[in-house]
Amino acid sequence: MSRGPVVIEVTRGPLVESRHEGAAAVVKADGSVVAAWGDIDARILPRSANKPIQAMAFVESGAVEKFGLGKEHIALACASHNGEKRHVETVRAWLPRLGLSEADLECGTHPPRLAASIEALIRENASPTAAFNNCSGKHSGFLSTAVAYGEPTRGYIKYDHPVQRRLRQVMSDLSGDDADAYAYGTDGCGIPTLATPLKSLARAMASMADPSRLSNRHAEAATRIREAMNAEPFMVAGSGRFCTRVNGALPGVAQIKTGAEGVFCGMLPGHGLGIALKMGDGAARAAEVAMATLLAHLGVLPADQKDELLHPPVKNVVGLLVGEMRPAKSWLG
Amino acid sequence: MSRGPVVIEVTRGPLVESRHEGAAAVVKADGSVVAAWGDIDARILPRSANKPIQAMAFVESGAVEKFGLGKEHIALACASHNGEKRHVETVRAWLPRLGLSEADLECGTHPPRLAASIEALIRENASPTAAFNNCSGKHSGFLSTAVAYGEPTRGYIKYDHPVQRRLRQVMSDLSGDDADAYAYGTDGCGIPTLATPLKSLARAMASMADPSRLSNRHAEAATRIREAMNAEPFMVAGSGRFCTRVNGALPGVAQIKTGAEGVFCGMLPGHGLGIALKMGDGAARAAEVAMATLLAHLGVLPADQKDELLHPPVKNVVGLLVGEMRPAKSWLG
Numbered sequence: 001m002s003r004g005p006v007v008i009e010v011t012r013g014p015l016v017e018s019r020h021e022g023a024a025a026v027v028k029a030d031g032s033v034v035a036a037w038g039d040i041d042a043r044i045l046p047r048s049a050n051k052p053i054q055a056m057a058f059v060e061s062g063a064v065e066k067f068g069l070g071k072e073h074i075a076l077a078c079a080s081h082n083g084e085k086r087h088v089e090t091v092r093a094w095l096p097r098l099g100l101s102e103a104d105l106e107c108g109t110h111p112p113r114l115a116a117s118i119e120a121l122i123r124e125n126a127s128p129t130a131a132f133n134n135c136s137g138k139h140s141g142f143l144s145t146a147v148a149y150g151e152p153t154r155g156y157i158k159y160d161h162p163v164q165r166r167l168r169q170v171m172s173d174l175s176g177d178d179a180d181a182y183a184y185g186t187d188g189c190g191i192p193t194l195a196t197p198l199k200s201l202a203r204a205m206a207s208m209a210d211p212s213r214l215s216n217r218h219a220e221a222a223t224r225i226r227e228a229m230n231a232e233p234f235m236v237a238g239s240g241r242f243c244t245r246v247n248g249a250l251p252g253v254a255q256i257k258t259g260a261e262g263v264f265c266g267m268l269p270g271h272g273l274g275i276a277l278k279m280g281d282g283a284a285r286a287a288e289v290a291m292a293t294l295l296a297h298l299g300v301l302p303a304d305q306k307d308e309l310l311h312p313p314v315k316n317v318v319g320l321l322v323g324e325m326r327p328a329k330s331w332l333g
Numbered sequence: 334m335s336r337g338p339v340v341i342e343v344t345r346g347p348l349v350e351s352r353h354e355g356a357a358a359v360v361k362a363d364g365s366v367v368a369a370w371g372d373i374d375a376r377i378l379p380r381s382a383n384k385p386i387q388a389m390a391f392v393e394s395g396a397v398e399k400f401g402l403g404k405e406h407i408a409l410a411c412a413s414h415n416g417e418k419r420h421v422e423t424v425r426a427w428l429p430r431l432g433l434s435e436a437d438l439e440c441g442t443h444p445p446r447l448a449a450s451i452e453a454l455i456r457e458n459a460s461p462t463a464a465f466n467n468c469s470g471k472h473s474g475f476l477s478t479a480v481a482y483g484e485p486t487r488g489y490i491k492y493d494h495p496v497q498r499r500l501r502q503v504m505s506d507l508s509g510d511d512a513d514a515y516a517y518g519t520d521g522c523g524i525p526t527l528a529t530p531l532k533s534l535a536r537a538m539a540s541m542a543d544p545s546r547l548s549n550r551h552a553e554a555a556t557r558i559r560e561a562m563n564a565e566p567f568m569v570a571g572s573g574r575f576c577t578r579v580n581g582a583l584p585g586v587a588q589i590k591t592g593a594e595g596v597f598c599g600m601l602p603g604h605g606l607g608i609a610l611k612m613g614d615g616a617a618r619a620a621e622v623a624m625a626t627l628l629a630h631l632g633v634l635p636a637d638q639k640d641e642l643l644h645p646p647v648k649n650v651v652g653l654l655v656g657e658m659r660p661a662k663s664w665l666g
Binding site: 010012013014015017018019020021043044045107108109110111115118119122123133183184185186187188189190193195261262279280281282283286316317318319320322323 | 343345346347348350351352353354376377378440441442443444448451452455456466516517518519520521522523526528594595612613614615616619649650651652653655656
């Protein structure tokens, strides 16, 4: 089943200047592998690419109804966002509904991703707060879940807190694995990130894409999450971002999510498929081209986006086209 | 001679989360290969890692004396700098000595690398100019050379301009190759970047480290460039940068220079050795650890820097230590 690895090339002039290798799995909800490249049994850290899975417990908790939240909050719970104004303001308006504030977020803070957002902060003489953290929506979802269940919120990022235990239960239900048996590291935002076989991650995404084997409770949550990611694509990432572009262009067809260190996940409900890929070197630029290539291979990439997403230009400082990225001929190029 | 590839690992918790492979050559000035990992005959684009070689023609032109320049300008001609105040002001004071201005720089501009430099610009309501380009020192060196020889400066970045032709002549003299026969791409700053066998790049660095076989003119220039890189390490890169740190710590012992897409070069005059390495995926983070590993392997890395440069910590948003980078056991770990 497994063929050669995923290979993405970066050219400059006549040379392939750099080359990225990875693994990818396309799996059905019953666990059958439809396509695989590289070692899909190897364990990877999903990082933020599994946020849609992590949002399941939030939606199932009833917090959305209880606190008067909407699709934008569900999408934001799945997000690695840019820290743009709408992201930050939505988080800041969300937490008081729980009786909480930004001080309750345990994700820490970092400068926002976009230069324009950084510039706005400096001009306002302000510093980024926890709401600017790209994971602040996910963490607001965690807090919402804890409050909905009447649990203490402090320490919600710890492995043994009920919030994190529920994430592992959902992962077990969706993947067929025992996620409590996974080893784990600490993610950028402080929560455990579970050492997951790539194939299991793809199967969990497939279970969300085709929830027919899941409990009604899981199935309903998965459907609402998919719908929210398409309905509020800006909330999932932000201006200029790959996830926002693809999720916005493919309502009902595909829902994708990036993660740090070259991970990417996707759901294709029409095909009943889940996708998980990991670039071995952790390169985000290559993970995007690899995801675009898989979407094209599976026939869902819009024709008008193919060229730019499959062959993103490499430009120099003055904007001259000096190369491109592309899937290698040895893979799906 | 060639053994397995260079391998740098990135861990998180119990897992090697990402893994970088590359090639490295350690060569003497006579072309003999002292050590090699991976395919050192493969052609790579040196990008900015060969700036010390490119500075040779500038120093040999007599421009340093003619325009009253010093070691700081020679170091800046070898630099990929941060666009910090001293870098920018030195370039801005340099160009008028040639009867030129920033408008004559053909490198284009980009925001400076350091957040503090970006913030300073915004607070001054200013935009980055060409002097902020990390290559502005090299380009000022090119302009100085053209003016010193009485050549038109316009188009000095073009393959057939005398400035670029001289760079190829120097490269031929130092490497023993015919650099005019190299294919080439366009570098970030607009000049040709030559498709160079990694071994030849290492040999050219060795010729600068041990210039005994070179003409007096080349030998003197190489010595002055090495001295300038050690004497003005801030000019070669800037605050917090790997090149600045190592070149500042090892006067007379090592002179190293980074390049885009995972290239690194170095000179070890005491050993008479040149180093060139390229990470296949283009990762700068791995190229730094690989260079530190080679310097340690060759016995020149200061003991008090070993731990941090060989095993740089991976921290999460709140500053928690969650992993490290390191040379793999299969390489020199």
